[in-house]
Amino acid sequence: MDDIWVPRITGFGVALPSIYQSQAEIPDFLPDDYPKKGFLQKVVAHCGIEGRYLAVDPIAEDVRNWSTGARMSRHLDEALPLSEEAVATALKRTSLDADDIGLLCLVSSTGYVTPGVDTGIARDFGMAPDTKRVSVGHMGCFAALPALEVCADFVRHNERPALMINVELSSLHLQPPPYDNQQVVVSSLFADAAVATVVQHEQRRGGWGLEVVDVTTRTDAEHEDCMSWTVTDKGFRMGLSPQVPGVVGTHLPGMVRELLGRRGLDVSDVGWWAIHPGGPAIIDAAVNSLELDPAAADVSRRVLHDYGNCASAGVLMVMEALQSSTPLETGKHGIAVAFGPGLTIYAALVRGT
Known part of the structure; x- marks a missing residue:
């Protein structure tokens, strides 16, 4: 029977885009006579959000009529460096080397490009050529937890750590008008971030697990x-x-x-x-x-x-x-x-x- 190892989360790395948008500014982006402006003001006032970090500035770049192909190309341009920042932080906090990683699990519901973020990270960090890769896509907000289960199962049966990367760039999916109430809510709630999570069988020295x-x-x-x-x-x-x-x-x-x-x-x-x-x-x-x-x-x-x-x-x-x-x-x-x-x-x- 195979050895069973205890999977432990031992560290996170969080990375945010450089563009910050205050929620209070959102209604000012719309013309005074825009039919949904009053509803948007109510949503912003009660959404519990002070501000969001975005990969794409909606004022500087109007993505609303971009094709899906153009959005996917931009996703890779933005997601790879953001993910690499998160990975670097997670590896440093857990004192792991990149070639220690046995499984790289990429999670995203906002962008798909192959070769993409996972292969780029494996290349740029010098991960071992036998590092296994799996992608969890288009599951939405809950996707981190089934992906965590995948990483935990890998660690249980392999004496090597797993690295999960969640990178979401919802700002790339701003939709063209006309807007119904649902689209007003969606466009004022979602934001961008990358999180790297290390799961390993060993207890982190001097830290929590x-x-x-x-x-x-x-x-x-x-x-x-x-x-x-x-x-x-x-x-x-x-x-x-x-x-x-x-x-x-x-x-x-x-x-x-x-x-x-x-x-x-x-x-x-x-x-x-x-x-x-x-x-x-x-x-x-x-x-x-x-x-x-x-x-x-x-x-x-x-x-x-x-x-x-x-x-x-x-x-x-x-x-x-x-x-x-x-x-x-x-x-x-x-x-x-x-x-x-x-x-x-x-x-x-x-x-x-």
């Missing part, structure tokens, strides 16, 4: 139309129904109880919660349905406030912030949850080591 204990999911096919991510000739178009928080609130308590119950735990045993910062309503739905102290979501709200919704990178940014401020003590448990098209919910159980 997060054992990846278990992962679970639920997909509600009856509500699959509530969230969509459609490839069009003008980039990727998101559909986002206001029903999403309600659907999440219906399913989340049962799946979390089952996830915890498999280990003889309940909600009171959870030391921290990494809730995907998808928006105030989705965070509130998680808190209220799980009957959590509102303070349990303070870090998720802060990440949303400071960076916006960074799609699949978002839940990892919350985990990084939690571990930077209040790392889980040895033996204590935490839960990460994220949501996306399908309509799908993912949850991961981790334990401090």
Whole structure:
């Protein structure tokens, strides 16, 4: 029987584009007589976001009528250096060399180019030629957690670390008018970021580790139309129904109880919660349905406030912030949850080591 190794998250690296856009400035970009300007002002006032980091400045470059091909070409130009910054930080924090990495897992729902970001990183960092690669694409905001499960499974059966890279550049997918209410909300919520996550079988020296204990999911096919991510000739178009928080609130308590119950735990045993910062309503739905102290979501709200919704990178940014401020003590448990098209919910159980 193969040896089984304990997979641990031992470090993150976060990288942000250089362009910063204050939310308060967004309504000023539209003409005074634009029909959706009043609605946009209301969305901005209640979205819980102070500002966002973007790879493309919407004032300097109007991407709304770019072809999908042009957007994919630009994705590689922007995503590779941003990802490399995140990887360099993660490797430095974990004292790993690039040729230690056994699996490179690239996660993105906003850009696909081959050869692309993963091969570019392997080349530029001098990774070993036998480094395995896998891509997780077009799953949306929850994609970090199934990808984390892939990395954890690799580490369990291989005495080599895995490196996960989540790079999301939603600013490349600004849609052409006319805009319905959903598109106004989408264009004011999503932002750009890259996060590199190291998963390895060894405990990080002098630092924390997060054992990846278990992962679970639920997909509600009856509500699959509530969230969509459609490839069009003008980039990727998101559909986002206001029903999403309600659907999440219906399913989340049962799946979390089952996830915890498999280990003889309940909600009171959870030391921290990494809730995907998808928006105030989705965070509130998680808190209220799980009957959590509102303070349990303070870090998720802060990440949303400071960076916006960074799609699949978002839940990892919350985990990084939690571990930077209040790392889980040895033996204590935490839960990460994220949501996306399908309509799908993912949850991961981790334990401090």
